[in-house]
Each structure stands twice: as C-alpha cells, then as structure tokens.
Amino acid sequence: MRRTCEPELMDDGLQASAYAAADFSAGDQAVLERCVAVLAERPAARRQRLLDLGCGPGNITFLLAERFPAAQVIGVDGAAAMLQIARDRQAQDPSRWRALSFVQGLLCGTGLQSESSGAAALAAGFDALVSNSLLHHLHEPQVLWQALPALAAPGAAVYIKDLRRPVSEQAAQTLCERHLAGAPEVLRHDYLASLHAAFTAAEVRLQLQHAGLDQALQVNEVDDRYLEVWGHLG
Ligand SMILES: C[S@@+](CC[C@H](N)C(=O)[O-])C[C@H]1O[C@@H](n2cnc3c(N)ncnc32)[C@H](O)[C@@H]1O
Structure with missing residues (x-):
C-alpha cells in the first residue's frame, strides 16, 4: 500500500478531545516500560x-514525570488544542507535576522551532528523547531524525514508537x-488515516x-501494527 500523508498537527479541538478521551493506557504503559529499559542500558547515564x-x-x-520524579520532563507539540x-490535566494537580512543562513547538527542518514563552526549556542537551505516534504525522521524516542529534546530550537515550503501514487497504481495515x-x-x-x-x-x-543514525539506533517490528526505534546517541 502506498503512503498517504495526513495533516501533521492535530489542532482541531474535536479531534484532540476524542484522542484525549480514548483509553490508550495499555499502550502508553508499554512505551514507558520500554523507555525505562532503554535508559537502564546505561545505568550511569544522566x-x-x-x-x-x-x-x-x-x-x-x-508517565515519564511520575517514573522519573527527579527529572525535568518536557512535552512539546505543535498543536495548541x-x-x-x-496543561488542563497538569493544572488539576499542580504540586504533583512541578517538574513537568508543556511547550508549543514545531519540528521542522532545523530542529524544534518555538516562539512560545517556554521555548528556553527546549534548549539542546536532553538525556532522553521519547516519542509515541509522531513519526507517521511527519510529511518529511528526516525532520525527526535530524532533530534527534541536535537535541540530544552525549549518550542520550532514544525511544520512538509508531504505527507501521500495513501491506494493503484490506489489512488496514482489519486492524481497525x-x-x-x-x-x-x-x-x-x-x-485508518494514520495507518495509511x-x-x-x-x-x-x-x-x-x-541520517547517519543506523549504527546508533535499531528498528524492530512490534506486535501486529507497531515499530519501535531505540538506542543511544553518541
Ligand atoms: C497521534 S498524536 C500522539 C500524541 C502522544 N505522543 C501520545 O502518545 O498520546 C501525534 C501528535 O504529534 C503532533 N505533531 C505532528 N507533527 C508535528 C510537528 N511537526 N511538530 C510538533 N508536533 C507535531 C500532533 O499535533 C499530535 O499531537
């Protein structure tokens, strides 16, 4: 099946609310555990x-902020919705999420672009770069692969999970x-649009x-519909 791009940002209020209301907890937990496992490969790393x-x-x-309470955890997305x-979720219990911040920023050819007030938090030097279900949104995937080394601290852990494209329209319908x-x-x-x-x-x-990252990062197929990319940079 040929790839068909979908809009990059999920900036429609209805779409964002439907996504937020869905229960992805099992998959989210699996992402967290894999992040923890990749980080554990280098126990002495920051x-x-x-x-x-x-x-x-x-x-x-x-989930990351809960598991790593001593870390500064930042979520970045281009979609205000x-x-x-x-931020509304964070505001429900602000003292619990003190070390967490959400910043509006756009992954583009030069890395992360942000004009938001929290942009300084996006300065390079991250110890872990995590992403779930972002890659398939990108019209030009090199935007992500080129941003990783630009944002990473030496030895940074990377864990990226996404859907993988099925072989046919019928296979996509079956997964749905x-x-x-x-x-x-x-x-x-x-x-369905994401699978395409x-x-x-x-x-x-x-x-x-x-991107020159094939020695540092590995790619695996996971279950019937995912792929994961993980490793350490530098
Ligand atoms: C399917 S959602 C996944 C959200 C979250 N990672 C999760 O696992 O629940 C994909 C997100 O990527 C964001 N996105 C897509 N392209 C982007 C870009 N170029 N820069 C920043 N964010 C982007 C979308 O706005 C959307 O919120």
Whole structure:
C-alpha cells in the first residue's frame, strides 16, 4: 500500500478531545516500560532532562514525570488544542507535576522551532528523547531524525514508537476492526488515516541510514501494527 500523508498537527479541538478521551493506557504503559529499559542500558547515564516529542495531551509525558520524579520532563507539540488539554490535566494537580512543562513547538527542518514563552526549556542537551505516534504525522521524516542529534546530550537515550503501514487497504481495515471496534467514528477515521500515513520498518531503516543514525539506533517490528526505534546517541 502506498503512503498517504495526513495533516501533521492535530489542532482541531474535536479531534484532540476524542484522542484525549480514548483509553490508550495499555499502550502508553508499554512505551514507558520500554523507555525505562532503554535508559537502564546505561545505568550511569544522566536522567535530568527528558523530552517527549509530539506529546499530544501528555499521556506519555505524565508517565515519564511520575517514573522519573527527579527529572525535568518536557512535552512539546505543535498543536495548541492538544497542549491545552495537557496543561488542563497538569493544572488539576499542580504540586504533583512541578517538574513537568508543556511547550508549543514545531519540528521542522532545523530542529524544534518555538516562539512560545517556554521555548528556553527546549534548549539542546536532553538525556532522553521519547516519542509515541509522531513519526507517521511527519510529511518529511528526516525532520525527526535530524532533530534527534541536535537535541540530544552525549549518550542520550532514544525511544520512538509508531504505527507501521500495513501491506494493503484490506489489512488496514482489519486492524481497525480488531483494535478500534466500537470506538467513536472520528477516532476510527484518524486511525485508518494514520495507518495509511505510517512507514514500514524497512523505510525507517533507510531513513536512519540517510541520517547517519543506523549504527546508533535499531528498528524492530512490534506486535501486529507497531515499530519501535531505540538506542543511544553518541
Ligand atoms: C497521534 S498524536 C500522539 C500524541 C502522544 N505522543 C501520545 O502518545 O498520546 C501525534 C501528535 O504529534 C503532533 N505533531 C505532528 N507533527 C508535528 C510537528 N511537526 N511538530 C510538533 N508536533 C507535531 C500532533 O499535533 C499530535 O499531537
């Protein structure tokens, strides 16, 4: 099946609310555990600044902040609608999430662009770069691969998870029925669009080669619909 891009940002209020209301907790927890495992590969490495790229409503960002209470955890997303939901969640218990911040920023050819007041928090030197379900949104995937070394501290851990593109339209429909039966129509529509926009593991390996990251980062297929990219930079 050929790749069909979808809009990069999830900036529609209805779309953002439907996404935030969906229960992705099992998948989110699995992402957290893999992040912890990748970080544990270098026990002596710093874990002071962690960045969640394309954080959406903050599902993974909050889990990271809970698991690493001594770290400064930052979620960045280009969509104001998503960030508003993340900040509203944070505001429900501000003392619990003191070391957490959400910043509006856009991944683009030169890295992260932000004109928001919190932009200084996005300065390079992150000890971990994490991203869930961002890659397939990017029209030009090198934007992510080139941003990683620019944002990373030496030895930074990377963990990225995303959907992978099925072989056919029929296979995409089957996945949608299997995993989103009974979900709201807006979510099913977005899920199918995401499957069409996703990359295959082979495509991601080529992207990493072009970015010069293929020695540092590995690509795996996970379950029936995901791929993960992980490793350490420098
Ligand atoms: C499917 S959501 C995933 C949200 C979150 N990572 C999670 O796991 O729940 C993808 C997010 O990436 C954001 N995004 C897409 N392209 C982006 C870009 N170029 N720069 C910043 N954020 C982007 C979208 O706005 C959206 O919130």
